[in-house]
Amino acid sequence: MSDFSRRDLIKTSGSILGSAALGSILGCQAGSEKRSQWSGFKHAMCNESMAELSWAEQCQIIGDAGYGGVEIAAFTLVKEGVSEIDSAGRREMISGMKNAGIECVGLHWLLAPPPKGLHFTTPDVAIRRRTVAYLNELIDFCGDLGGSYMIFGSPKQRNTRGITVEEAKKYFAEGLESVADHARRRGVKILVEPLGKRTTDVVNTMAEAAELVRRVNHPAIQGMFDFNNTPHETEPFDVLLRKHFEHIYHVHVQEQGGKHLGTGSAVNDYVKAFQTLKDLRYDKWISLEVFDFTPGGKTIAEESMAVLKQIESKLV
Numbered sequence: 257m258s259d260f261s262r263r264d265l266i267k268t269s270g271s272i273l274g275s276a277a278l279g280s281i282l283g284c285q286a287g288s289e290k291r292s293q294w295s296g297f298k299h300a301m302c303n304e305s306m307a308e309l310s311w312a313e314q315c316q317i318i319g320d321a322g323y324g325g326v327e328i329a330a331f332t333l334v335k336e337g338v339s340e341i342d343s344a345g346r347r348e349m350i351s352g353m354k355n356a357g358i359e360c361v362g363l364h365w366l367l368a369p370p371p372k373g374l375h376f377t378t379p380d381v382a383i384r385r386r387t388v389a390y391l392n393e394l395i396d397f398c399g400d401l402g403g404s405y406m407i408f409g410s411p412k413q414r415n416t417r418g419i420t421v422e423e424a425k426k427y428f429a430e431g432l433e434s435v436a437d438h439a440r441r442r443g444v445k446i447l448v449e450p451l452g453k454r455t456t457d458v459v460n461t462m463a464e465a466a467e468l469v470r471r472v473n474h475p476a477i478q479g480m481f482d483f484n485n486t487p488h489e490t491e492p493f494d495v496l497l498r499k500h501f502e503h504i505y506h507v508h509v510q511e512q513g514g515k516h517l518g519t520g521s522a523v524n525d526y527v528k529a530f531q532t533l534k535d536l537r538y539d540k541w542i543s544l545e546v547f548d549f550t551p552g553g554k555t556i557a558e559e560s561m562a563v564l565k566q567i568e569s570k571l572v
Contacts, residue, residue, distance in 0.1 A: 300325035300543040306553030307332040319356030321557035329365040362405035367413035377424040399442030409449040411456035436474040447480040482508035493529035514547035516556040517563035
């Protein structure tokens with residue numbers, strides 16, 4: 257090869273390599289810029305604090321306060337069961353949400369009465385079958401409304417009844433397995449919620465919930481995180497979130513003790529956990545769920561949203 261050809265080759269190769277390096281740098285910069293763009297979390301609110309109001313009024317309060325979604329406790333809307341709400345009624349509910357600029361996130365308090373007498377982990381086979389049948393009705397209700405998640409808390413409907421905790425967990429898993437395919441067909445995930453021992457003796461920690469999810473081993477059965485349901489955890493919020501993030505498809509937020517945000521110290525205590533969620537690129541819903549309805553839905557919604565914004569303003 258002549259000196260000219262050799263120099264020409266080196267020059268050309270250098271140009272190509274330089275362009276590739278520059279493209280790589282620009283690509284990394286673009287990727288970094290894309291990652292840095294963050295529009296905030298998706299916020300929803302549970303509806304049961306406003307059960308005395310019409311559905312349209314509930315939706316309007318939630319939308320006006322700045323939430324993007326509503327999480328529905330179906331028992332607040334019916335006298336006997338969700339079959340009362342026919343196709344026309346479900347379309348009307350969707351219209352109410354759209355008019356308020358919100359959407360259905362999903363359902364919670366799945367088995368709280370009405371209907372009465374449901375229990376998911378009882379040794380009574382007939383009751384378990386009836387409960388599973390109603391859970392399938394709820395899956396359809398959720399799917400019809402456009403919801404994606406069903407939070408399985410329902411402490412009184414999953415506790416032990418003259419059996420061991422392990423037996424109850426076995427029935428819990430079997431029940432979830434029996435509805436999992438139906439849930440997947442409807443685009444719904446059923447999320448196992450860990451609850452404190454003050455409310456139930458079955459699945460009290462994130463680790464136990466994860467164990468149950470792995471036991472069922474179905475994509476429609478996952479887990480979630482609730483700030484208030486951590487009295488029996490031995491690790492801080494941020495560690496729990498990182499450890500179990502693979503199965504966290506929903507987050508419930510409220511002050512410790514169950515009151516609405518702004519009545520306690522969550523505005524400071526939850527910052528590290530919210531930073532962890534941001535760092536992990538959590539892009540699913542964070543729902544406000546409270547247990548003290550005394551202040552009224554409007555106050556609960558507005559004051560809690562103000563705190564959520566304060567928390568987000570502290571994130572980097």
